[in-house]
Amino acid sequence: MTSTTLEADRSAEAEGQWAVETHGLTKRFGQNVAVNGVELLVPRGCAFGYLGPNGAGKTTLIRVLLGLTHADAGTMSLLGHQVPRHRDLALARVGAIVDEPRFHAHLTGRENLEVLASARERAARGRIGPSLERVGLSHRADDKVAKYSMGMRQRLGVAACLIGDPQLLILDEPMNGLDPAGMQDMREMIQSLVAEGRTVVLSSHLLDEVERTCDAVAIVDRGSVIRQGPISELLAGASLTLRIECSEPDRARALLEGTTFEAQIEVASDGLGITLPAGTSREVIAEVARLLVEGAISLYRLEEIQASLESWFLQVTSRLGDE
Ligand SMILES: Nc1ncnc2c1ncn2[C@@H]1O[C@H](COP(=O)(O)OP(=O)(O)OP(=O)(O)O)[C@@H](O)[C@H]1O
Ligand SMILES: [Mg+2]
Incomplete structure (x- = not known):
C-alpha cells in the first residue's frame, strides 16, 4: 500500500460517524473510580449533555478525553482520531474549556486571544475579531480581563475555542456562575455553533439546562453512564x-x-x-x-x-x- 492510500484511509477513518467515542474508559484515583467503564457515542453535529450530580466524574472524563490526565483502561477517539495515539491531530480541531476558563487578568480579552493564537496556525489570528464579535465581547475586548464579570470570562472562553475553528467543543459546566440572561445567551451561542455543523459536548449538573440546550444526553452517576441517547427517545420511556x-x-x-x-x-x-x-x-x-x-x-x-x-x-x- 502506498503512503497516499494510507493517508486517504486515515482521513476516511477520521470522517467517522462519532465526534466522541469511548469504550470501557476508566479512571481511578486510588479506590475511587471516577470514570467507570464509560461507553460514550456522541453523534456529530449535535449538542450533547454529560449530565450528573457533583462528583459524578464529569470533569475527570473531560480531562481524560483531552489527555490532561491518563486513563487507566479503555479506548477513545475524538473526531475519528484515536487518542492519545493521534492526540495532536484530534486536538487541532477541538476547543475546550475545563473547569473555569483561565486567562491573564492583567491583559485585555483581545491580548489573551492573541497569546493563544500565536500558539496556533496562522489563520487563528484572523479569527480573533470575528470570535469576539461572535460571543458579543467586541465592545469590551480592550478592557483588562481582571475587570470582566464571570459571564464575560465564560464568553471569552468560548471565543478562545473559536479561534481554532473547532469541529468539536468540549465545555465543562458552561452555565456555571451565569445569571439567567447569561445562561440564555450561552444556550443560544451553543445552538448557533451546532447550527454551523459543529458538535458541542457540555457537562452539567443542571437537568433543566441540558434539556433546553441539548439534543442528546448521557446521564452519569458515580462514574458510570446509566443511560444515553436522544432526549426525545429517553423521554419516550417515561x-x-x-x-x-x-x-x-x-x-x-x-x-x-x-x-x-x-x-x-x-x-x-x-x-x-x-x-x-x-x-x-x-x-x-x-x-x-x-x-x-x-x-x-x-x-x-x-x-x-x-x-x-x-x-x-x-x-x-x-x-x-x-x-
Ligand atoms: N485529582 C484528583 N485526585 C483525587 N481524586 C479526584 C481528583 N479529581 C477528581 N477526583 C475525584 O473523582 C470524583 C469525580 O470528580 P469530578 O471532579 O470528575 O466530578 P464532577 O462530576 O466534575 O463534579 P462537579 O459537578 O462537582 O464538578 C470525585 O470523587 C473526586 O473527589
Ligand atoms: Mg466538574
Whole structure:
C-alpha cells in the first residue's frame, strides 16, 4: 500500500460517524473510580449533555478525553482520531474549556486571544475579531480581563475555542456562575455553533439546562453512564401524566379505580392527577375521558403533561435505588 492510500484511509477513518467515542474508559484515583467503564457515542453535529450530580466524574472524563490526565483502561477517539495515539491531530480541531476558563487578568480579552493564537496556525489570528464579535465581547475586548464579570470570562472562553475553528467543543459546566440572561445567551451561542455543523459536548449538573440546550444526553452517576441517547427517545420511556379538571374529584377517582388500566391517581381540589406507566398506549387517554363522561362527571380540562428530563431522571435514579 502506498503512503497516499494510507493517508486517504486515515482521513476516511477520521470522517467517522462519532465526534466522541469511548469504550470501557476508566479512571481511578486510588479506590475511587471516577470514570467507570464509560461507553460514550456522541453523534456529530449535535449538542450533547454529560449530565450528573457533583462528583459524578464529569470533569475527570473531560480531562481524560483531552489527555490532561491518563486513563487507566479503555479506548477513545475524538473526531475519528484515536487518542492519545493521534492526540495532536484530534486536538487541532477541538476547543475546550475545563473547569473555569483561565486567562491573564492583567491583559485585555483581545491580548489573551492573541497569546493563544500565536500558539496556533496562522489563520487563528484572523479569527480573533470575528470570535469576539461572535460571543458579543467586541465592545469590551480592550478592557483588562481582571475587570470582566464571570459571564464575560465564560464568553471569552468560548471565543478562545473559536479561534481554532473547532469541529468539536468540549465545555465543562458552561452555565456555571451565569445569571439567567447569561445562561440564555450561552444556550443560544451553543445552538448557533451546532447550527454551523459543529458538535458541542457540555457537562452539567443542571437537568433543566441540558434539556433546553441539548439534543442528546448521557446521564452519569458515580462514574458510570446509566443511560444515553436522544432526549426525545429517553423521554419516550417515561411515564405518562395526565392532569384533569373535573367536578366531584373523589367520585371521579372511584370511577377510574374500578377499571383495568394501571394508574396512580391523586385527588386535588379541582380534579385529578393521573400517572400511567411507561409504554401506556395513548388510547388510555380517550378511555379515561369516556369513563368520566359516562359517569356523569363534568370534564372541564384534560391535559397530557410532557415528561421533563428531570422527572425522567428521578424515575431512572429511583429505580436504580430499588435495584
Ligand atoms: N485529582 C484528583 N485526585 C483525587 N481524586 C479526584 C481528583 N479529581 C477528581 N477526583 C475525584 O473523582 C470524583 C469525580 O470528580 P469530578 O471532579 O470528575 O466530578 P464532577 O462530576 O466534575 O463534579 P462537579 O459537578 O462537582 O464538578 C470525585 O470523587 C473526586 O473527589
Ligand atoms: Mg466538574
